[in-house]
Amino acid sequence: MSWQDRDYARPTGRTAGPGWRGPYSSRLLGGSIVTTIIAINVALWVLGQLSRPLGNFIYGYGWLTATGVMHGQLWRLITAQYLHDPNGLGHIFFNMLVLHFLGRPLERMWSAKKFFWVYTVAGLVGNIFYVILGSQHWLDPNLPAIGASGCIYGLLGIVAVLFPYATVYIYFLFPMRLRTAAIIFGGIAVVMVITKGKNYGGEACHLAGLAFGVWWGLKGDRWWSGTEWRIPRARPQGSTRRPGAGSFQQQVQQRRVDAEEVDRILKKVHDVGIQSLSDTEKRILREATEREREREEGAPRVDRL
Numbered sequence: 001m002s003w004q005d006r007d008y009a010r011p012t013g014r015t016a017g018p019g020w021r022g023p024y025s026s027r028l029l030g031g032s033i034v035t036t037i038i039a040i041n042v043a044l045w046v047l048g049q050l051s052r053p054l055g056n057f058i059y060g061y062g063w064l065t066a067t068g069v070m071h072g073q074l075w076r077l078i079t080a081q082y083l084h085d086p087n088g089l090g091h092i093f094f095n096m097l098v099l100h101f102l103g104r105p106l107e108r109m110w111s112a113k114k115f116f117w118v119y120t121v122a123g124l125v126g127n128i129f130y131v132i133l134g135s136q137h138w139l140d141p142n143l144p145a146i147g148a149s150g151c152i153y154g155l156l157g158i159v160a161v162l163f164p165y166a167t168v169y170i171y172f173l174f175p176m177r178l179r180t181a182a183i184i185f186g187g188i189a190v191v192m193v194i195t196k197g198k199n200y201g202g203e204a205c206h207l208a209g210l211a212f213g214v215w216w217g218l219k220g221d222r223w224w225s226g227t228e229w230r231i232p233r234a235r236p237q238g239s240t241r242r243p244g245a246g247s248f249q250q251q252v253q254q255r256r257v258d259a260e261e262v263d264r265i266l267k268k269v270h271d272v273g274i275q276s277l278s279d280t281e282k283r284i285l286r287e288a289t290e291r292e293r294e295r296e297e298g299a300p301r302v303d304r305l
Contacts, residue, residue, distance in 0.1 A: 038096050044083060055086055063079075080147070085146065106155065122213055123150040124150075125150065125209060139201045153206045159178050258292070262285065
């Protein structure tokens with residue numbers, strides 16, 4: 001099957017290529033991890049509103065404290081990402097709104113699995129930084145913290161690197177480039193942490209999440225591509241074996257691996273653009289192309305009747 005026959009090569013009504021695409025630029029097929037994350041956050045917040053005893057249980061065992069983590073309650077580093085201020089709607093509303101607008105384009109550009117891990121690790125980095133500051137008594141180690149802002153700032157850092165000149169509207173009113181917005185919000189977080197201003201513990205999480213996002217935007221995709229699980233290649237890199245070398249099963253296995261890898265990379269080129277390819281992916285394409293050329297040159301001539 002040629003690449004034109006793949007699902008991603010068929011007309012879908014969207015424009016292929018790089019750039020920032022809004023959350024409604026294409027129809028999402030199947031489930032969405034962004035929708036799932038939003039639903040979990042909202043459901044936990046609503047449960048806390050409906051039942052005070054249940055809310056006390058959820059928040060008591062879910063919020064983040066440096067003391068709790070230092071005493072082995074490591075789950076708090078994750079659960080706190082899904083809890084929001086029970087005393088007001090603004091905290092969860094703005095976090096989920098930003099997750100919607102930043103998260104959906106990234107999920108389409110990557111995959112549900114990749115988005116979930118990047119989103120979670122961004123929040124984890126922010127929460128770990130919070131615990132470190134608590135352990136050093138820069139902030140009260142018993143002060144609870146909740147919210148997905150570390151994750152959200154991680155997404156902001158990523159899109160600020162990948163799409164620095166895209167325009168967003170801050171508070172629906174002020175147009176601003178993504179890179180400028182990331183610099184401003186990052187600067188505010190730095191000032192608040194240093195001066196111990198309002199919500200400086202939360203701003204510490206924001207700052208660490210943003211720093212992780214910037215790193216991921218610069219290096220993350222290359223790291224992810226280099227560490228994904230793949231079937232070992234039948235021919236080691238640099239080997240000089242000719243197409244006929246190795247068992248038939250090895251040759252069939254190699255062709256299958258090449259087809260899967262090339263198909264994955266071509267889909268990425270179709271969705272995001274060729275400039276999104278990492279050095280590892282470019283090398284995979286070159287090696288697969290060379291192996292196919294060698295196979296064609298070594299194949300016996302057959303007259304077509």
